Amino acid sequence: MELVEHIGIGLTSALTFQNLLYCFIGVVLGTMVGILPGLGPVATIAMLLPATFALPPVAALIMLAGIYYGAQYGGSTTAILINLPGESSSVVTALDGYQMARQGRAGVALATSAIGSFFAGTVATFLIMLFAPPLAELALKFGPAEYFSLMVLGLIASVVLAHGSLLKAIGIIILGLLIGLIGTDVTSGQQRFTFGVPELSDGLGFVTVAMGMFGIGEILANIEHEQTRTAVVAKITKLMPSKEDWKRIIGPILRGTTFGSILGILPGGGSLLSSFASYAIEKKISKNSSEFGKGAIEGVAAPESANNAGAQTSFIPMLTLGIPSNPVMALMVGAMIIQGIQPGPQVMSEQPALFWGIVVSMWIGNLFLLVLNLPLIGMWVRMLTVPYHLLFPAVLVFCGIGVFSLNNSEFDIYGMALFGIIGYVFTKLECEPAPMMLGFILGQMMEEYLRRAMTLSRGDPMVFLTRPISAGMLIVAAIAILAVALPALRKTREVAFQE
């Protein structure tokens, strides 16, 4: 069977000492940033990107992936123990998880979260193995028109499912696309928007922009509302859920995994939406729905399974199509390009060890996380109270050294400072910085596909509508925009995000 063969390739690649080590480092770092206040996976991955240049591509990507899903585990720890979700995807976990902790059931809540996440991670990994090959095969048949429409769909979907103003988010994406065009035009060799600055001829550095917007920009936003965590952490005694608990969590874990896996594939969906949706569903259908918000174990099991499943399946569009569905995936695409791998459907056939190694490593990473989070929880708890005013100077140091080491150039340091300011201004204007990264990374690719499609059609823009797959994707994108623009649906969307 092909699946077995793929798992075999993956295992041989993921089980080498080096890759195991980097997988471990990745999930440890991920758990750490999930727990530490004001430091998210996007900023961390951006900060560590320069350090991964020296690594072989498989090890680098395995580690970066580990940071992402590791942060999902860490984020739920803080949500449960001190009612402060480390990551936005753990916001709903705090509702019931913290109540459980107050009732002296913190250990059970943490264990439920870890078990749910592990189960979901395992299922999602197999889903990637099942669905990635046919999807990549389909994508190999795509022409430039299909790719262009796919990118339009991906970018639109990523803002439809995000919160905040749709129009502003689309504006931010277009701005990102434009900023991505700065540098030398691939086709004509023309220098665009460089104003004679030689450092700009290769375009703005992807890492520089990401570190500035997410690393420095977040510091600026965070120190404004700085507060001390007065964490009175409950003693964690009993870890294992009782028989009664097991009965109650099996259903939510299964449902959470299913919804999370489906929503994760959608661009912009990922872990955040998955956790919100599955919590809402459990609350509706559970026979213990009156307990929700007061420490219902289902309210921990479902969103925790869903966010981890979503975090994993959001790798599918990135790995098979080369299209990032959220800023973390945009960074992964950036990491691949820097490593000299052109992301896209051909990665699977041309670099099977890389592709399957990453997929299998995710399962191994989940296993590490289960071990790291259950018996060693006491160690992580100590990190909860690291004060932010001692943490952010360290972030400054890592960003500063990291960005300089990209090209050994001060230019990148100043660029990072500038994008830090831009990131802060965006936050102030309630413009999400995340969609800009997606636009930024797709800018040149989109232009190239548009050019090729139009050349093939001899300048007829109808090509995007006469080719069925391309037309289908554009129609879905249009429906998505209309759906959000319609007032009735907009209301339910706002309610869903407020909950």
Place this chain on the structure above:
Amino acid sequence: MSKLIRHPKDFWSGVMFVVLGLAFVWFARDYPMGTSTRMGPAYFPTILGYLLAAIGFIVLIRGLSTQGEGFGGFGWKGFFLIPGAIVIFGLLLRPAGLVIALPVLILVGARASHKFSWRASILLAVGLTIFSYFVFIRGLGLPIPVLRGIGG
């Protein structure tokens, strides 16, 4: 805030989009436009620039017609100190070396926090500099000047 601008966050976002969109259109004039069959380097940015300006205009109008909350203060201290510290770090790195530039980055940057204290920050600066020296220069072998006259 003035009474005309009722939703300042939307209004100024709109202004930003219009200005940046038109700026890209303006600078793209210098490049060949090409035709739709053979798109020149100006083609795509010009379309996007106009699109951005149009969206910005709608957002701007919305900022005048709908009610919204204000900015709720602006963190000027951090706004100057953090990017300022990074720029000083960039300026010092080559002429003075990491051992000077890094503590300056930390001490200037840390002042942005209202919980700043000299004692904790100096300890942090010393600790992080030693850590960075061993990890980045000794460990990873990055070619960063250590101290004027020594190293890279």
